[in-house]
Ligand SMILES: Cc1cc2nc3c(=O)[nH]c(=O)nc-3n(C[C@H](O)[C@H](O)[C@H](O)COP(=O)(O)OP(=O)(O)OC[C@H]3O[C@@H](n4cnc5c(N)ncnc54)[C@H](O)[C@@H]3O)c2cc1C
Ligand SMILES: *[C@@H]1O[C@H](CO)[C@@H](O)[C@H](O)[C@H]1NC(C)=O
Ligand SMILES: *[C@@H]1O[C@H](CO)[C@@H](O)[C@H](O)[C@H]1NC(C)=O
Ligand SMILES: *[C@@H]1O[C@H](CO)[C@@H](O)[C@H](O)[C@H]1NC(C)=O
């Protein structure tokens with residue numbers, strides 16, 4: 001586990017959406033679009049702007065609307081002159097889009113500072129990482145039998161199939177829905193995995209209940225704040241993230257967002273989009289966006305619009321759909337709130353059964369699904385800029401810790417977890433979908449040239465998932481505009497790409 005921790009994904013369903021009519025895409029004369037809008041400048045919207053520029057070329061105007069901070073759920077807070085990630089923090093070495101962005105932008109990798117992990121059940125530490133890998137393996141084997149190996153093979157197989165997406169995208173193939181995308185990667189198996197609980201899949205695999213309770217549940221709690229009833233696909237994505245080879249961006253992950261917007265020569269508008277409506281005119285189909293800036297309200301017409309923010313009511317994007325027939329129903333489902341509390345102080349190691357802090361060897365503590373626990377995890381965190389000589393603070397020293405909890409921590413709870421503290425900074429996130437295996441995945445195409453990025457979160461919520469969705473939407477918008485139906489929802493790509501080479 002990294003210097004700090006990761007979370008997230010979900011499934012919504014079948015909002016009534018209009019089936020795309022090919023006549024309504026690009027103009028028959030083949031003219032390129034002149035203006036494209038992206039709503040949201042998180043990693044999803046920023047990456048979309050970048051890929052749109054790549055595919056549509058230098059002429060098109062790309063406007064990106066952001067009502068808050070560029071970066072969205074990638075953000076930092078400052079403690080004692082250092083910045084710390086308060087949202088998305090960990091990137092996996094196989095997250096190829098993120099890796100490519102960092103390379104193209106000339107950003108630097110932040111190394112992972114070693115630190116041991118433990119699992120706490122409310123009374124005692126039940127599982128701990130040691131210095132010695134073989135000993136850990138042996139202990140896991142002793143305690144859980146074959147579970148550990150089975151699980152590892154299962155996650156690896158899923159990762160390997162998921163990695164096919166990079167090849168498809170490099171060849172320019174796009175998908176009109178998250179289901180089509182998943183189906184092309186792992187056939188019906190992946191879609192089924194979005195519809196059944198993780199615990200069922202693991203039990204079927206032969207993973208023991210004890211392993212699920214003591215290892216899997218704590219990882220789901222730290223990543224999603226949810227239990228092992230979340231869909232198996234979401235669970236597998238976060239288990240891949242619990243492996244080694246994790247990194248982050250020096251200076252803060254949000255630097256990727258501002259960098260991508262700049263590289264794409266996108267116009268960033270500090271504005272809240274209030275409504276979107278379809279307009280049929282001599283120009284064909286366009287969308288009118290009305291928005292509020294610091295100086296007032298305005299509106300603008302666009303040929304293509306990408307919504308790169310969750311649209312569930314609980315997240316409060318504030319975007320209204322006007323004049324669509326049939327009208328849009330609100331997207332079903334809701335987001336799960338996770339509170340990230342960054343505390344500068346002294347950890348109360350007694351709480352974990354270590355009265356002498358000098359004997360407390362852990363950098364992060366995960367928790368089992370225990371009703372009385374008021375937090376999901378607590379971890380010592382490293383600043384986004386670390387110098388060569390950086391070392392983690394010892395538990396007897398004042399350090400910076402990140403606590404994830406489902407609710408705001410009360411003062412008495414903070415005083416239980418920390419012997420004393422200098423500062424406390426709280427960020428309340430609508431972190432990821434509130435997963436359920438009965439939810440269906442939301443649509444990508446809401447209307448002929450109107451796309452929705454964040455449906456992918458219901459299959460997995462992570463920076464890389466938003467980046468994969470961004471590339472897919474840029475390709476899809478391009479092929480739809482140019483009526484290239486042979487590049488969308490193609491079957492048997494694994495085989496076809498082999499023979500194309
Ligand atoms: C606490 C936490 C920890 C996480 N840890 C990890 C991790 O370790 N690794 C990982 O890969 N992922 C992690 N994630 C998930 C990751 O952060 C998200 O999946 C990703 O950042 C989502 O990016 P996005 O661009 O799709 O959405 P967002 O970042 O939510 O961006 C949407 C943007 O749209 C803007 N917006 C909304 N409505 C409007 C409007 N009407 N007009 C204009 N702008 C609007 C918002 O202000 C926001 O900036 C974590 C998330 C949280 C909250
Ligand atoms: C997925 O579910 C469908 C319908 O229940 C079933 O027909 C199919 O065989 C399943 N696929 C896999 C790979 O399990
Ligand atoms: C997981 O949480 C959901 C929603 O809070 C609940 O309905 C379900 O029973 C829980 N499952 C387990 C295995 O605890
Ligand atoms: C942190 O790192 C970023 C990216 O390398 C750099 O631009 C910034 O100046 C650094 N800040 C400090 C305080 O060193």
Ligand SMILES: *[C@@H]1O[C@H](CO)[C@@H](O)[C@H](O)[C@H]1NC(C)=O
Pocket residue numbers: 348350351415416417418419420
């Ligand atoms: C620390 O934890 C112990 C054990 O739960 C508790 O008794 C104590 O009140 C906590 N707070 C401090 C400041 O030690």
